[in-house]
Amino acid sequence: xxxxxxxxxxxxxxxxxxxxxxxxxxxxxxxxxxxxxxxxxxxxxxxxxxxxxxxxxxxxxxxxxxxxxxxxxxxxxxxx
Amino acid sequence: xxxxxxxxxxxxxxxxxxxxxxxxxxxxxxxxxxxxxxxxxxxxxxxxxxxxxxxxxxxxxxxxxxxxxxxxxxxxxxxxxxxxxxxxxxxxxxxxxxxxxxxxxxxxxxxxxxxxxxxxxxxxxxxxxxxxxxxxxxxxxxxxxxxxxxxxxxxxxxxxxxxxxxxxxxxxxxxxxxxxxxxxxxxxxxxxxxxxxxxxxxxxxxxxxxxxxxxxxxxxxxxxxxxxxxxxxxxxxxxxxxxxxxxxxxxxxxxxxxxxxxxxxxxxxxxxxxxxxxxxxxx
Numbered sequence: 431x432x433x434x435x436x437x438x439x440x441x442x443x444x445x446x447x448x449x450x451x452x453x454x455x456x457x458x459x460x461x462x463x464x465x466x467x468x469x470x471x472x473x474x475x476x477x478x479x480x481x482x483x484x485x486x487x488x489x490x491x492x493x494x495x496x497x498x499x500x501x502x503x504x505x506x507x508x509x510x
Numbered sequence: 511x512x513x514x515x516x517x518x519x520x521x522x523x524x525x526x527x528x529x530x531x532x533x534x535x536x537x538x539x540x541x542x543x544x545x546x547x548x549x550x551x552x553x554x555x556x557x558x559x560x561x562x563x564x565x566x567x568x569x570x571x572x573x574x575x576x577x578x579x580x581x582x583x584x585x586x587x588x589x590x591x592x593x594x595x596x597x598x599x600x601x602x603x604x605x606x607x608x609x610x611x612x613x614x615x616x617x618x619x620x621x622x623x624x625x626x627x628x629x630x631x632x633x634x635x636x637x638x639x640x641x642x643x644x645x646x647x648x649x650x651x652x653x654x655x656x657x658x659x660x661x662x663x664x665x666x667x668x669x670x671x672x673x674x675x676x677x678x679x680x681x682x683x684x685x686x687x688x689x690x691x692x693x694x695x696x697x698x699x700x701x702x703x704x705x706x707x708x709x710x711x712x713x714x715x716x717x718x719x720x721x722x723x724x725x726x727x728x729x730x731x732x733x734x735x736x737x738x739x740x741x742x743x744x745x746x747x748x749x750x751x752x753x754x755x756x757x758x759x760x761x762x763x764x765x766x767x768x769x770x771x772x773x774x775x776x777x778x779x780x781x782x783x784x785x786x787x788x789x790x791x792x793x
Binding site for chain 2: 441445465476
């Protein structure tokens with residue numbers, strides 16, 4: 431099992447407290463290859479591709495348009 | 511583009527081939543230019559940034575959220591009829607018109623631990639500010655909410671937005687990279703910019719609007735006694751190259767920018783399934 435985490439320190443939360451999950455590119459419960467771009471975050475006008483930390487089945491924790499901060503676990507890859 | 515030797519950022523990689531900086535002026539379509547920009551990070555394997563300057567025929571480049579507006583397809587068709595095909599970009603933000611009167615500036619680098627969203631924005635903002643100030647202009651950096659694609663790093667002169675920035679972070683060749691991109695209005699009528707943005711949003715079903723009085727152009731902002739030896743667009747590109755060299759001359763993360771920038775004929779071909787204008791493919 432591997433957590434999909436918003437990188438710590440990606441943005442200055444004093445200036446922009448939160449971002450959002452702009453897109454999930456795989457369905458909840460779908461199989462994801464390691465390294466594939468599995469989600470996209472948006473912080474102001476910056477988009478950030480989130481790669482899958484391992485291969486397995488995706489479990490979405492924060493849905494599309496959900497609010498995130500650095501360190502938030504947005505999903506999980508469960509090995510099958 | 512010059513070849514970049516693969517490998518992690520390290521002392522050895524500082525000796526990797528110099529990244530290129532060039533002005534692409536011959537893109538037949540904005541789609542080709544946008545594709546080139548979005549591939550800019552592909553060749554990065556060490557800590558030096560790549561600088562790309564380009565311009566292209568008219569297009570309206572929108573963000574993914576714009577593509578989910580209720581009547582987006584209708585808006586895209588309408589804009590094609592007006593001569594402004596709609597393209598969806600990977601970086602954030604909202605609708606941004608580009609044309610032969612705007613200069614696209616993209617800076618791509620590997621994101622080492624000290625690189626953040628704000629530091630990458632500040633890097634390109636400072637470069638553009640330096641160029642505008644070299645013309646004797648007084649520059650502000652703050653959000654212009656009534657201009658197109660507003661953002662905290664909007665660059666304004668005389669209260670009018672002249673440049674806007676957006677970013678895309680992705681993993682390339684085992685490295686996290688960030689491409690910060692700017693549209694600088696050099697010689698485009700602000701009224702035309704506002705018209706196209708407002709037409710798109712009106713047809714697409716959004717209340718977003720752009721006020722022409724919030725948008726400026728470098729040509730209009732220049733003091734009357736400023737002179738330059740080349741057409742304004744070329745002069746602006748050469749000043750960007752000069753500012754980039756000065757900015758990174760004593761920095762290990764250096765960019766190699768020839769003086770003046772070479773005009774590079776565009777021989778790029780693209781995968782027809784990648785970045786096809788919305789008017790040609792239904793999403």
